[in-house]
Amino acid sequence: MSTNPSDMPITVLGAGPAGLATGLYADRQGMPVRLLEAADAVGGNARTLRLGPFRYDTGAHRFHDKNDEITADVKALLGDDLRRIDAPSQICWRGRRIDFPLAPVDLLRKLPPSLLARISWEQLSIPRVSTDADHFREMAHQSYGPTLADLFLLNYTEKLWGADAERLSPRVAGDRLEGLDLTTFFLEAFGSSKGKARHLDGSFYYPKHGYGQIAEATANALGRDHIRTGTRITSIAHDGTRVEAVTVNETETIDVETVVSTLPLTLVLRLLDPAPPAEIQDLASSIRFRHLRLAVLGLDRPRLTPNASLYFPSRHVPFTRLYEPTNRSPDMAPDDQTVVVLELPCHRDDAAWSRSADTLREEARALLAAQGLTDGDDIVAFDHHTVPFAYPILEVGAEKTAERLGNYLDRFENLHRLGRSANFTYTHVHNLYARAKTLASRLASGERERDRSTAARA
Ligand SMILES: Cc1cc2nc3c(=O)[nH]c(=O)nc-3n(C[C@H](O)[C@H](O)[C@H](O)COP(=O)(O)OP(=O)(O)OC[C@H]3O[C@@H](n4cnc5c(N)ncnc54)[C@H](O)[C@@H]3O)c2cc1C
Numbered sequence: 001m002s003t004n005p006s007d008m009p010i011t012v013l014g015a016g017p018a019g020l021a022t023g024l025y026a027d028r029q030g031m032p033v034r035l036l037e038a039a040d041a042v043g044g045n046a047r048t049l050r051l052g053p054f055r056y057d058t059g060a061h062r063f064h065d066k067n068d069e070i071t072a073d074v075k076a077l078l079g080d081d082l083r084r085i086d087a088p089s090q091i092c093w094r095g096r097r098i099d100f101p102l103a104p105v106d107l108l109r110k111l112p113p114s115l116l117a118r119i120s121w122e123q124l125s126i127p128r129v130s131t132d133a134d135h136f137r138e139m140a141h142q143s144y145g146p147t148l149a150d151l152f153l154l155n156y157t158e159k160l161w162g163a164d165a166e167r168l169s170p171r172v173a174g175d176r177l178e179g180l181d182l183t184t185f186f187l188e189a190f191g192s193s194k195g196k197a198r199h200l201d202g203s204f205y206y207p208k209h210g211y212g213q214i215a216e217a218t219a220n221a222l223g224r225d226h227i228r229t230g231t232r233i234t235s236i237a238h239d240g241t242r243v244e245a246v247t248v249n250e251t252e253t254i255d256v257e258t259v260v261s262t263l264p265l266t267l268v269l270r271l272l273d274p275a276p277p278a279e280i281q282d283l284a285s286s287i288r289f290r291h292l293r294l295a296v297l298g299l300d301r302p303r304l305t306p307n308a309s310l311y312f313p314s315r316h317v318p319f320t321r322l323y324e325p326t327n328r329s330p331d332m333a334p335d336d337q338t339v340v341v342l343e344l345p346c347h348r349d350d351a352a353w354s355r356s357a358d359t360l361r362e363e364a365r366a367l368l369a370a371q372g373l374t375d376g377d378d379i380v381a382f383d384h385h386t387v388p389f390a391y392p393i394l395e396v397g398a399e400k401t402a403e404r405l406g407n408y409l410d411r412f413e414n415l416h417r418l419g420r421s422a423n424f425t426y427t428h429v430h431n432l433y434a435r436a437k438t439l440a441s442r443l444a445s446g447e448r449e450r451d452r453s454t455a456a457r458a
Contacts, residue, residue, distance in 0.1 A: 009034045010443065011246065011254070013233050014262035016044020017429045018419035020218040021436035022260050027222050029444035035222075036248060038232035042219045044262075045390060045420075046429055048210030051383045054298045054339035055332045058387050060309050060323035061211035062204035063429065070433045071205070077217040081208040087308035087327045091152055092317075092371060100311060102152065118147045135396050139170035156313035160320050160345050161290055161393050169394040172426065204308075206328040214429065233263065236271045243415050258443065262419035264289065264389050265405055280408050287398045287405075287424060292390040293344040293352065295319070295364040298381030302336050303327070304373050318352060318363060319344050337380070342367065345390070357384050392424040399424070416443075 010026050012019045015037035026033045041047060047058045063082070065071050075082050090097040099106040108116065122145030133139035136157060140149035154165045161168055207213035219227060235247035245255050261268050269276055269284045276284075303326060310322040319342040325332035326339060333339045342364050346352040355363075361384075365376040392398070402424035409415060418435055420427050 007032070008255070008257035010258045010260060011036065011256040012260045012262065013246070014038075014044065014419065014422075015042040015215075015219070015227055015229070016262055016419065017046050017215060017218075018262040018422065018432040018436060019044070019260070020215055020222065021433040022262070022418060022439060023226060024218050024222045025437045025440035026443060027226065029440050031440070031444055033222075033226055035227040036231040036233060036246070036254075037227060037229045040229050042227060042229065043212045043215030045387055046211055046215055048212030049383075049385060051296055051298055051339065052381050053334045053337070054296075054325075054381060055210045056294075056296050056325050056339055056341045057211040058385065059292060059294070059343060059390060060321060060341070061429075062206055062308070062328070063211070063214065065205055065430075067430050067434050070430045070437070073433065073437075074205075074214060074430075077221055078207055078213060081213060082205050083208065083329070084203065085206045085308070085328055086203050088306070089309040089311065090307050091311045091313060093152070093313065095372075097310075098152070100309075102148070115147060115151070119145060122147055133170045135166045136168040136170050136172055137165035140165065152313050155315050156311060156320065159313075159315060161391070162345060162347055162350070163393060163395055167395050169396050169399065171399070172394045208329050208331050210325065210329065210332060233271060235273045236268065237273050238412055241411060241413055243412050256414075258414050258416070260416045260418055260439065262417075262422045264421035265402060265409075265417070265424050268409065268417070268422070269405060276408060280405065283401055284405055287401050288347070288393045288395070289389045289421060290345050290391040290393050291348060291353065292387040293346060293355075293360065294385045294387065295342040295344065295360045296381075296383040296385065297340050297342075297361075297364060297368075297379050298333070299338050299340065299374065300336075300378045300380045301338060301374070303338050304340050304368070310371075312367075317367060319367060322367075339381075340368075357382075360384050389421045392421060392426060394426060 009032035012022050012033060012035045015023070015035045019035050019037070020042060023033045023035050045058050046061055048055050049058065062085075063071075063074065089100045091100050096110050098110055107119075111119075133142055137149075137154060140153050140157075143149075144153060157168065157172065158165055161172060231248045233246050233248055234250045236243055237245045237247070237253075243256055243259050245253050246259070247253050263271075266284045266287065266289075269280060275281065303324065305322070305324050306327065308323060308327055312319055312321065321343045322340055323343075324338060324340045344352055344360070361382045365379065368374050369376060392402070406417065406423065409417065416439060417423055418439055419432060
């Protein structure tokens with residue numbers, strides 16, 4: 001039964017995970033819905049792409065089994081194609097492979113005694129974990145001790161986010177470091193399985209044909225006729241309290257009633273017509289997103305590593321992470337071949353953003369050679385890909401700024417926001433599906449123009 005006050009569909013801007021989930025759950029609530037997507041395919045930053053016979057994702061993705069209801073929904077969409085995977089990750093450090101998450105027994109075997117002594121001394125001497133560190137460096141030092149933090153965490157974090165750790169919020173790690181404090185660490189060292197279970201990271205769900213299969217299955221379940229691809233929103237017209245229409249591809253104007261935007265928060269503000277006050281525009285230009293370039297190599301060998309991901313904390317290596325899709329699903333490459341992807345985080349004004357494909361390929365090959373993985377003779381395919389708006393950069397104060405920008409957008413009573421970039425939150429796909437489900441049931445129960453705060457925090 002539709003509770004839509006008119007026959008106008010809910011208009012969803014963007015068909016990444018947030019837009020698709022909103023569309024599907026709204027459709028299941030009986031509401032008419034249409035999705036407008038700029039790209040020629042659905043899935044946003046959680047897509048699977050092809051390079052000849054190889055498949056790879058737009059960045060190393062896994063489906064986190066953290067919400068039973070959403071896991072069940074995704075299982076229902078994918079059936080047996082959604083598999084539980086156990087693949088460990090490791091850190092490349094001075095020619096050694098250190099298990100990630102860090103494990104004391106592994107460190108005991110791989111770190112020199114002088115470092116181990118320093119780490120142990122810090123464990124005994126540093127104050128207990130504080131929950132109110134001012135910035136990421138402080139939090140990392142308090143939680144792990146300066147030695148561990150400097151060896152594996154701060155260098156990696158600064159490379160990933162492109163900002164000094166003192167400028168970054170303690171929250172940039174998301175739940176990646178959950179349970180990775182020194183107490184857990186030493187519990188595990190003394191054989192407690194309790195410590196270990198809390199930060200177990202090597203087990204997750206992954207679809208047979210790549211992470212993007214989740215988006216594809218969601219789009220199929222919704223019905224492709226609800227989704228217009230190649231449809232870029234170029235302007236959002238409003239009367240000060242309501243969004244009235246969107247312009248697509250600078251030519252076509254579409255009248256709208258209820259709108260759910262999954263576009264980056266800063267982009268929505270830029271597209272508003274009339275434009276927001278200068279103060280809001282200035283605030284919007286003070287928050288930033290991190291972008292990624294991917295170097296993709298198809299290899300004529302069965303496997304390169306046994307890992308889900310290999311991390312490179314060293315500041316001398318431009319890439320942050322290598323992942324091998326075939327260790328998530330063997331169907332990502334032909335038998336006896338494999339594919340690896342290297343992630344290179346950048347700002348748009350970095351030299352790395354405009355580095356040529358040839359240079360990227362050579363940097364990727366040189367890294368694999370330096371790590372003793374391959375001299376490059378077995379590289380049979382190469383591609384590169386950009387992932388814009390990969391991460392909202394959670395600099396100190398940025399979340400407050402994003403909240404103020406969100407408050408400004410809340411004046412538009414028919415505009416809802418949901419998504420990672422839309423809300424400037426470091427969140428994951430299962431959370432977006434959960435928030436989309438909540439939003440859809442609120443819209444269905446007639447709350448279209450009230451109480452948007454839950455969606456706004458998604
Ligand atoms: C490297 C990396 C690894 C990740 N790993 C994981 C993981 O392991 N597990 C996990 O759950 N999540 C992971 N994520 C996060 C996940 O990819 C995002 O949370 C998710 O893609 C966000 O979905 P979204 O719909 O909010 O935004 P997006 O995926 O960014 O989708 C937004 C959509 O809007 C479209 N759009 C933009 N501008 C316009 C316009 N003007 N008009 C119309 N359409 C427009 C875009 O083309 C896009 O399709 C990872 C992300 C990255 C970058």
